[in-house]
Amino acid sequence: MRSVVIEQPGRLALQTRALPQPAAGEVRVKVKFAGICGSDVHIYHGHNPFARYPRVIGHEFFGLVDALGEGVDPARLGERVSVDPVVSCGHCYPCSVGRPNVCTSLQVIGVHRDGGFSDYACVPARNAYPVPAAISDRHAAMIEPFTIAANITAHLQPRPDDIALIYGAGPMGLTVIQTLKGVYGVKQVWVVDRIAERLEMARANGADEVFNNAEAALPQALQQRGVQPTLIVDAACHPAILPEAIALASPAARIGIMGFSGDACTLTQQSITSKELSIFSSRLNSARFPQVIAWMADGKLDPQRLLTHCVPAGDVERAMQMFERDQRTCCKVLLQFE
Numbered sequence: 653m654r655s656v657v658i659e660q661p662g663r664l665a666l667q668t669r670a671l672p673q674p675a676a677g678e679v680r681v682k683v684k685f686a687g688i689c690g691s692d693v694h695i696y697h698g699h700n701p702f703a704r705y706p707r708v709i710g711h712e713f714f715g716l717v718d719a720l721g722e723g724v725d726p727a728r729l730g731e732r733v734s735v736d737p738v739v740s741c742g743h744c745y746p747c748s749v750g751r752p753n754v755c756t757s758l759q760v761i762g763v764h765r766d767g768g769f770s771d772y773a774c775v776p777a778r779n780a781y782p783v784p785a786a787i788s789d790r791h792a793a794m795i796e797p798f799t800i801a802a803n804i805t806a807h808l809q810p811r812p813d814d815i816a817l818i819y820g821a822g823p824m825g826l827t828v829i830q831t832l833k834g835v836y837g838v839k840q841v842w843v844v845d846r847i848a849e850r851l852e853m854a855r856a857n858g859a860d861e862v863f864n865n866a867e868a869a870l871p872q873a874l875q876q877r878g879v880q881p882t883l884i885v886d887a888a889c890h891p892a893i894l895p896e897a898i899a900l901a902s903p904a905a906r907i908g909i910m911g912f913s914g915d916a917c918t919l920t921q922q923s924i925t926s927k928e929l930s931i932f933s934s935r936l937n938s939a940r941f942p943q944v945i946a947w948m949a950d951g952k953l954d955p956q957r958l959l960t961h962c963v964p965a966g967d968v969e970r971a972m973q974m975f976e977r978d979q980r981t982c983c984k985v986l987l988q989f990e
């Protein structure tokens with residue numbers, strides 16, 4: 653089988669590997685579609701502190717169950733499945749409080765262990781979620797990015813009367829917009845980005861107002877309009893954003909962050925406490941697959957609106973370069989296996 657392997661930082665190879673056999677409790681998935689994510693690019697460049705090399709990347713993928721390990725229900729053979737990349741122990745403190753995404757022995761498929769950019773991948777059977785016929789193969793490969801949005805919005809508890817502000821109209825920002833609009837019915841969603849084409853995509857994904865902060869400063873613009881966001885999501889993940897978000901937020905607002913930068917930013921207690929702001933962080937997803945699958949099957953989310961490219965898996969290097977460099981035309985890129 654072919655596997656996309658990051659052999660070491662900066663070196664990607666399409667390797668031929670032996671067909672893997674599922675261990676006890678695992679299923680083997682014949683991968684059909686897999687999505688490229690910013691974190692795949694980070695592993696490629698050696699910017700992910702958790703990655704170990706060589707590594708088969710890819711944590712957003714869909715396929716068919718084609719072999720079963722010992723103890724797996726035989727009825728699962730042939731099932732259409734989308735794979736939750738979060739592998740957790742089930743008994744540590746975070747697992748015991750329903751937070752497997754920060755399990756003390758967390759293993760992320762495609763980061764800590766081999767992932768879905770491969771003709772076949774073996775994964776724990778409980779991580780392979782059945783996908784109903786209402787969701788197409790391509791869209792099923794995009795369930796994982798929507799679980800990121802499902803996770804942060806579960807922390808933020810959006811209300812229809814919130815004034816939401818999303819930083820960043822990349823794939824993460826767009827899934828958050830769709831979740832706020834389609835699931836929670838938030839009436840006012842503002843989106844800020846520095847790229848005009850991305851702001852157009854934000855509109856296509858449901859944003860009510862868009863703002864280009866490469867052209868003008870956001871704080872002044874919001875002030876002029878008399879807008880104080882009550883719910884803010886940083887999906888751009890730059891360390892300068894949190895201080896700005898704290899300054900812009902309405903009293904009693906909630907702020908969600910998802911970035912992984914190691915760079916410092918400066919905050920004061922006063923700026924947070926004087927408005928009694930709530931700041932939530934969100935990493936990966938905590939068992940949100942069933943919820944997102946239901947939302948998608950009900951038509952509350954539409955993956956097609958952020959899907960811009962689908963390329964043969966053999967063109968993975970070109971696809972990753974395009975994903976990284978061509979942010980004007982490129983949003984979610986799928987690799988097609990088989």
Ligand SMILES: [Zn+2]
Pocket residue numbers: 689690691711712796797
């Ligand atoms: Zn991802």
Ligand SMILES: [Zn+2]
Pocket residue numbers: 740741742743744745746747752755756757
């Ligand atoms: Zn655990």
